[in-house]
Amino acid sequence: MHDSKEPRPHTGRRRNEAARLAILDAALELLADADGAPVSVETIARAAGVGKQTLYRWWPSKGAVLLDALTDRAAQDVPAPDTGSLREDLRQLAVATFEAAQRRPSAPALRTLVREAARDAHLAELLRVFTESRRAAVRVVLERGRERGELAADRDVDLLVDQFYGFFWYRFLLGHAPLDRSAADRLTESLLR
Amino acid sequence: MHDSKEPRPHTGRRRNEAARLAILDAALELLADADGAPVSVETIARAAGVGKQTLYRWWPSKGAVLLDALTDRAAQDVPAPDTGSLREDLRQLAVATFEAAQRRPSAPALRTLVREAARDAHLAELLRVFTESRRAAVRVVLERGRERGELAADRDVDLLVDQFYGFFWYRFLLGHAPLDRSAADRLTESLLR
DNA sequence: GAATTACCGAGACTGGTGGTCTCGTCAAGC
DNA sequence: GCTTGACGAGACCACCAGTCTCGGTAATTC
Incomplete structure (x- = not known):
């Protein structure tokens, strides 16, 4: 029986980090420029120079990509002020x-x-x-x-x-x-x- | 030259009032049952027993039908209280x-x-x-x-x-x-x- | 009652979407 | 060099808003 936590070492080609960043950048850019209008997966993939499947390989849905783009690339710091007043x-x-x-x-x-x-x-x-x-x-x-x-x-x-x-x-x-x-x-x- | 305000009396078949009501009823019903999920024009037309064109003959868009359904069939009275307080x-x-x-x-x-x-x-x-x-x-x-x-x-x-x-x-x-x-x-x- | 007009239901069609599938290719580890 | 799995590209499916066309039908006019 294999170790259930690491049943097998990873083989094969690794995830392309540049593609990941290109997708998030493109998504954030389009999301910002659209300002309300819908953003399609096709457009994101094309702008990132990436196949649609690459996108769906790593995110479960369009919404997940968009949210990831916003939180990863434009995460605002939540201040937790405690001034005493x-x-x-x-x-x-x-x-x-x-x-x-x-x-x-x-x-x-x-x-x-x-x-x-x-x-x-x-x-x-x-x-x-x-x-x-x-x-x-x-x-x-x-x-x-x-x-x-x-x-x-x-x-x-x-x-x-x-x-x-x-x-x-x-x-x-x-x-x-x-x-x-x-x-x-x-x-x-x-x-x- | 004809009168530009009433160039010609209306002839031909008149609008089917029953169809209008059926569309609004169906739209409101579907709108209420969906509770968030989208409502398609196809579905409305089918539920009302009506062709899609009949719908687009009288309303400019799906949104107009939906809003009409809500305001015409479920108009809430806006109270304008004036109690002095x-x-x-x-x-x-x-x-x-x-x-x-x-x-x-x-x-x-x-x-x-x-x-x-x-x-x-x-x-x-x-x-x-x-x-x-x-x-x-x-x-x-x-x-x-x-x-x-x-x-x-x-x-x-x-x-x-x-x-x-x-x-x-x-x-x-x-x-x-x-x-x-x-x-x-x-x-x-x-x-x- | 015949001709005209315009609405009717039905459904094919267009253009665009999210998401899946398959292809040949390419990179990483054994 | 072989296996594995990610890659770009794009065909494909189901669904949708909105347009178009069809044969049929009701109201009006002559």
Whole structure:
């Protein structure tokens, strides 16, 4: 009986790292340029100078490639501020989140990705996991503030988290109003009033 | 020369009203049952016992049919409360909005419609117009409250409107937390605190 | 009642999509 | 040099929005 963890050493040609990078670069580029319009697998493969099969050999679906392109190549750092002041922590989170939502190429790429996720249940689930860590960061800040007594005991943390991200996604996806520093300040103020 | 406004009286076979209703009924039904999954024109036409051309004769696109199905057959009444109290007006709006978001078949149909709109720019624009009146209702309530002095002068009405609907759509589309009466109460309280 | 007009259901067709399959080729290890 | 498995290329399938054409049919006019 073989060792189940390493039944056999790898033989044959190895994965082409250059192709992997070319695919992710092309995907991010197209995702950003599309800004909402759909991005086809054909187009990604062609732009990367790669066969479609190479793409499907390493990713299970188009959505997985797109998400990977966004997270690997344009991963925004999630700040976890801990200044000792709830108001300041939350303000920093809002500013960082809103600023990330202006940056190219990740911002238009994320917008496209969310639109793709509306039709792709698999991608929607991946995206849900991706965003969960951001939600957790806001929750941590709020609960630390509550322990310090900066948040009234009757305030609902889940409600505040959803107000924070609901507002953000609403403006980010509709684009009808700015997500600038002023908006971040006023949102923070409104939530903690 | 003929009258340019009415160049010729209508002759020939008239539009089949039964077919129109069958299409809208079928579309709403499918929209509600899909609950997120895409709805194809083929399927609608087949379910309505109608040729595809009949559908495209009267509507410019699939999205137009879907939106028509939702607005014509499941139009929710937009309440315009004016109780004299900002807190009570806003609470009533929230309760009515959240309750409408639980009702079948319009709620799952709306969810599907929004997902379709993510890929259909034409439908997205129609939907934007459709939702604008709801936003206006919230804005009116807030500004009436401000005139009565129930809203501090430094509060940003646009921010509050986006907080209201951002929260709503976020929970409605993600479905991770309830949109019940308690949530409506707590949101109102949080916004006016 | 005959001619005209325009809607009807049905379904073929186009162009584009995500995803699968197969081909001959090429690189890595034995 | 042989085996293994990744590679680019592209044929292929199923599905979809939207167009086009067909023979049939209902409403109106003469």
